[in-house]
Amino acid sequence: MTEPEIHTWWPYLSIASKNAMQQVLADPDRGLPVLICEEIEILTGAPVRPDRRLTQAEQDFIHTQQEMVD
Incomplete structure (x- = not known):
């Protein structure tokens, strides 16, 4: 099964999901x-897939897309 490419969903995730993704980035396994x-x-x-994990490229994409907030 081909997973959806990150650029097709990351920009549109809810704020709650983007915040929850921080825990995934802290422990991608x-x-x-x-x-x-x-x-x-x-x-x-x-x-x-329910066991979906982020690839390194996806993790890098998220890091580059996150905005710095003071």
Whole structure:
């Protein structure tokens, strides 16, 4: 199964999901929470495996997309 590409869903994730993603980035081996997988499916129309983990490239993409907030 081909996973949806990160640029098709990251910009559209809810703020709550983007905040929850910080825990995933802190421990990428734990995988994505079910609620984030479900949100990605809604956004893209593509199924997401329940054991989905971020690739290094996806982690790098998220880091470059995050805005610095003072």
